[in-house]
Amino acid sequence: MSKVKYYYDSETLTYRKIQHSKGKKIGVAFVSIAAVFLAAFLLLVIYLNLPQIQTPKEKELRRELNNLSLQYELLGKKMDEAELVLNNLEDRDNNIYRVYFEANPISQEERTSGFGGINRYRDLEGFDNSKMIIESSKRMDRLVKQIYVQSKSLDEIAQLASEKEDLLEAIPAIQPVQNKDLSRMASGYGMRMHPILKYRRMHNGMDFTAPTGTPIYATGNGVVKRNTANSGGYGNLIVIDHGFGYETFYAHLSKSSVKNGQKITRGEIIGYIGNTGLSAGPHLHYEVHKNGVPINPVNFYHGDLTAQEYDIMLTKSTQENQSLD
Structure with a gap:
């Protein structure tokens, strides 16, 4: 129940009740509600524009x-x-x-x-x-x-x-005959006088002179492709297929120590120097082929010769002397 309020009437010298009209009450209530919403709106605007204020x-x-x-x-x-x-x-x-x-x-x-x-x-x-x-x-x-x-x-x-x-x-990279075993290197790659046929023709390899029975070494890894006795002018012949298009020929052997199809490693003894076929004395005729074409073996001795030894061998191989086969 609401409290009754009075005011003092100085004319009548008495207290009288304060009478509120209904419209005034509604107006006060409306203003109060509006004030609340306005305050809430202002707070929301401030909140949204002040990022430091976060939930x-x-x-x-x-x-x-x-x-x-x-x-x-x-x-x-x-x-x-x-x-x-x-x-x-x-x-x-x-x-x-x-x-x-x-x-x-x-x-x-x-x-x-x-x-x-x-x-x-x-x-x-x-x-x-x-x-x-x-x-x-x-x-x-x-x-x-x-x-x-x-x-x-x-x-x-x-x-x-x-x-x-x-x-x-x-790759064939060493000499097939060791320097210590050589008597001399008789002839190199190029046009040479054949000792038996007595005319100049292409000498497709190099001749290494050494006593009969001197060991011959494979110059690179490969597989024995041919191991043939009395193969015409080559005499006893070994051909090694090294792969990658390379083949080496070892001719005029006195004896072979390998078989057809045998795997060979560089430096392995494959046979011994002899004087078979069209040969004028004990020696090894050595050839290098690439893709079926003979090439100068002098370019392949980088594996076991010193620079000085290579220069000597290169000088001797280019001399236009008579070959041994």
Whole structure:
């Protein structure tokens, strides 16, 4: 029940009741409600324009967002380092490894291709940090692509290295007769007078003079392709197939110590010097063929001769003397 209020009437010298009209009461109530809404509106405007005023949930989300931005920044720095390392590796791959193994370099377009056409990052659009997230995703995709291409390239280089190692072991790279066993080197590659046929003709190999029974060594890894006795002018002959298009011929042997199809390693004794076939004295006639064509053996003695020994051998091999076969 509301309290009754009075006022003092100075004319009648009495207290009278204060009478409130109904309209006035409604007006007061309306003003009060309006004041409350106005105050609430003002508080909302202030809240929305003062970002430092946040709810606990907003503060938590803001912290997560700041942490995410920091993580992406750190990721960007790590990608910078990865790109630098990968670029250095790609440079060495193209300009050292692939050059050494005679392989074509990989272009930058090949290393980064495959990202055109459809928008791969549409699902990442529409967020506050979409630009940062999309750019990081693009860089990561490029890195993954480059790493994949580089990995395949290194697999290829490893295969080429394996083949190169086999090639280096197969190439005829030593003299078939040791220097200590030689009487002399009778003749080299080129036009020579044949000692029996008595006319100048192409001498497709080199003659190494040594006593009968002197060991003959395989000049590279391979497989015995021919082991033939009395093969015409060559006499007793061994032919080794080294692969990669290389073959070596060892002629006029007194005796062979290998069989057809036998695997041979460089430096292994395969036979002994003799004087069989069209030969004017005990010696080894030695030839190197590449893809079926005889080539000068003088270019293949890098495996066991010093520079001085090679110069002496080269001088003797170029003299236009008479061959022994």
